[in-house]
Ligand SMILES: CC(=O)SCCNC(=O)CCNC(=O)[C@H](O)C(C)(C)COP(=O)(O)OP(=O)(O)OC[C@H]1O[C@@H](n2cnc3c(N)ncnc32)[C@H](O)[C@@H]1OP(=O)(O)O
């Protein structure tokens with residue numbers, strides 16, 4: 001690590017600008033403000049809000065952002081150097097930067113001969129003037145300026161002299177940080193580190209070097225960490241790695257690496273534990289599914305599935321984890337499956353609040369889970385079915401209801417479709433016979449079951465199906481394949497649970513998942529009531 005390395009690395013978040021260049025993301029102004037507030041709470045140093053000269057939405061974001069109080073972060077307006085034909089003060093895009101009213105602006109300029117000659121179609125000298133004059137103009141308007149050297153690494157590989165001259169022009173204009181961008185994302189960590197060191201050597205210790213890396217080689221995070229290790233003091237990236245093409249360096253991984261591995265500060269003390277929540281929040285607002293396997297903050301980042309791992313984790317928390325998940329706000333979880341041993345079951349039962357599970361019962365549960373997974377069930381995402389499986393093997397468990405038989409009928413006459421289900425249950429020792437119609441067979445079964453249970457458990461009204469997923473397991477068996485049904489449930493509050501059924505008959509698989517859903521909700525509610533009144 002460089003001797004001149006400060007203890008604090010500046011985090012520059014571009015989730016709202018470069019992250020907005022992700023295919024599939026389209027933030028509203030309100031989305032942007034909500035994300036910005038969350039990033040401010042997290043404690044990043046800069047939030048790049050957008051390009052005010054690009055579209056009315058980004059301009060409105062800055063108008064709204066000006067009215068708010070930002071505790072930790074500076075809001076940054078992004079734009080380009082002036083165009084060849086304009087003076088800075090005449091270029092509408094540069095004017096929009098000034099009008100955005102932020103204390104800090106970030107502008108990008110070309111660093112490579114190819115980009116200047118082929119893309120800007122201007123001269124190398126004019127590009128240097130565009131960079132210096134734009135930075136100087138913004139400085140004259142009272143702005144702090146961060147300079148992004150676009151395509152810096154490509155430019156430096158082909159013509160280091162010219163690439164350094166471009167940075168020099170920004171420095172001369174008054175930029176406070178010179179940011180080296182791997183715009184095409186094609187460089188590897190040791191190449192990035194070597195270039196950072198060459199730039200530092202060229203400018204000397206008084207000049208602040210930053211980095212902005214894209215993930216086209218899958219090395220965006222690794223290269224960012226290598227660059228910081230080599231002496232960069234400012235890093236740009238996005239939450240969840242959103243960004244153009246393959247994305248930007250993922251700050252949810254870069255930040256913990258800075259704090260926990262390089263032992264440097266990136267966020268205010270104690271704020272790292274907010275990262276998991278921020279990652280989930282941004283995914284939700286961006287309307288993208290969170291990546292479960294994301295390092296540090298992913299749902300599976302500290303999930304243990306293999307029996308050997310879970311057994312070892314019970315003996316020592318460091319056995320299969322490189323950090324304590326709480327440091328980033330995440331948590332350790334145990335996954336139950338055919339790869340489980342007793343330890344998974346004991347751990348999962350504790351997690352689910354089930355007590356009194358000894359090794360003998362644990363072994364019985366493991367055996368049953370392995371047999372059921374062989375039949376097509378999968379318990380990884382169906383924790384309510386796991387809880388019931390444990391309860392059913394526990395001495396003295398009395399199910400709240402038991403199915404005696406069911407019949408389903410579906411028909412189509414011309415355009416008219418019909419579905420009807422008949423079920424026979426015992427509920428609290430009484431036999432109940434119920435018939436219901438539905439707009440499909442699942443709806444008919446569900447309606448019949450609700451009607452049958454309602455006189456005994458009126459709270460079934462709150463139980464709602466949230467998602468119903470079907471998967472064919474052995475597709476080479478065609479329509480005779482085993483079907484797995486996974487149902488997600490909620491009760492209108494925060495409470496959510498998932499159940500599974502499987503078999504060659506899709507309606508039977510559905511029935512198993514459906515019945516588990518009601519039995520779990522009612523059993524857990526009854527157990528909770530007992531605990532509360534005890
Ligand atoms: C690496 C990056 O991610 S940089 C950020 C990229 N982000 C975006 O492009 C998103 C927002 N962009 C936009 O809304 C539009 O592209 C605008 C408003 C900026 C420009 O729109 P238009 O004027 O219609 O131009 P268009 O998009 O077709 O072409 C880009 C222009 O920018 C110019 N340009 C590109 N880089 C630079 C630069 N560093 N400095 C000055 N001008 C530049 C190009 O030369 C071209 O202008 P020209 O046609 O006069 O030569």
Ligand SMILES: CC(=O)C(=O)O
Nearest residue numbers: 108148150151181183
């Ligand atoms: C500036 C920028 O976004 C880039 O060069 O990738």
